[in-house]
Amino acid sequence: MKERKFSPSGEGLVQVIAGILFVVLLIIINIVDPTFYPTMWHLATSGSMEEIAEYIQGYGPMAMVVSMLLDIFVNAVGFLPSIFISTANGLVFGMWPGIIISWLAETIGVVISFYIMRYFLRDAADKLISKSTTLMKVDDFSGNNGFVVMLFARSLPYFPSGVITALGAISKIKPRDYILANLIGKFPSTALEVAIGTDIVNFQENMGRLGIIVVVAAIVYFILWKVYKRYINKRNAERDHDPNA
Numbered sequence: 100m101k102e103r104k105f106s107p108s109g110e111g112l113v114q115v116i117a118g119i120l121f122v123v124l125l126i127i128i129n130i131v132d133p134t135f136y137p138t139m140w141h142l143a144t145s146g147s148m149e150e151i152a153e154y155i156q157g158y159g160p161m162a163m164v165v166s167m168l169l170d171i172f173v174n175a176v177g178f179l180p181s182i183f184i185s186t187a188n189g190l191v192f193g194m195w196p197g198i199i200i201s202w203l204a205e206t207i208g209v210v211i212s213f214y215i216m217r218y219f220l221r222d223a224a225d226k227l228i229s230k231s232t233t234l235m236k237v238d239d240f241s242g243n244n245g246f247v248v249m250l251f252a253r254s255l256p257y258f259p260s261g262v263i264t265a266l267g268a269i270s271k272i273k274p275r276d277y278i279l280a281n282l283i284g285k286f287p288s289t290a291l292e293v294a295i296g297t298d299i300v301n302f303q304e305n306m307g308r309l310g311i312i313v314v315v316a317a318i319v320y321f322i323l324w325k326v327y328k329r330y331i332n333k334r335n336a337e338r339d340h341d342p343n344a
Contacts, residue, residue, distance in 0.1 A: 174208020186296030217266035245272025253284030
């Protein structure tokens with residue numbers, strides 16, 4: 100096992116630039132609308148999809164932009180639930196437009212959160228990991244297989260987004276792999292959350308469709324879990340037999 104080296108890289112520069120741009124964006128938003136952050140916090144923590152939907156609709160032609168900003172903000176913060184906003188998007192804009200808006204906004208949000216967390220956490224994680232051979236092996240595994248692991252994790256609906264982002268930030272996954280895995284993996288999980296959430300709100304009208312969605316999703320995710328476990332077991336076996344690991 101090679102000793103880990105600590106040195107500045109182009110990735111570090113990207114992290115700094117992303118952090119600065121994010122802070123500037125936050126300041127600009129506060130200048131334009133001082134009530135934005137208190138309102139976003141209230142909506143994100145209220146759990147009322149009807150209230151969120153009413154708030155979004157109140158912006159008329161700008162409703163989609165406001166909805167995306169709200170969803171990006173919640174996912175960038177990392178510890179606030181976005182399921183209520185995703186469901187509200189389905190109620191306000193319709194099923195498929197709501198899915199697309201939520202998917203793009205959530206992906207942008209978790210990418211911003213990833214860069215912020217990696218900027219603050221990765222160096223500390225490097226120092227801790229370098230003291231343990233076991234942790235270094237796990238970290239190397241995350242670097243070589245990070246795309247597949249992140250892709251599967253992000254495809255899981257209702258799983259705490261901030262936890263996945265934090266694990267990605269302290270791992271060795273490349274930013275490019277993280278972004279691509281989230282872009283792909285976020286689609287099925289977001290689509291499922293929006294579809295189920297919308298049908299639950301309109302339960303009487305969509306009871307049959309909701310049942311079909313739940314059953315099909317359960318079967319698909321069971322198959323994906325089996326495929327994922329087989330892949331991980333295979334990669335672990337290859338790593339254990341590699342004398343250079």
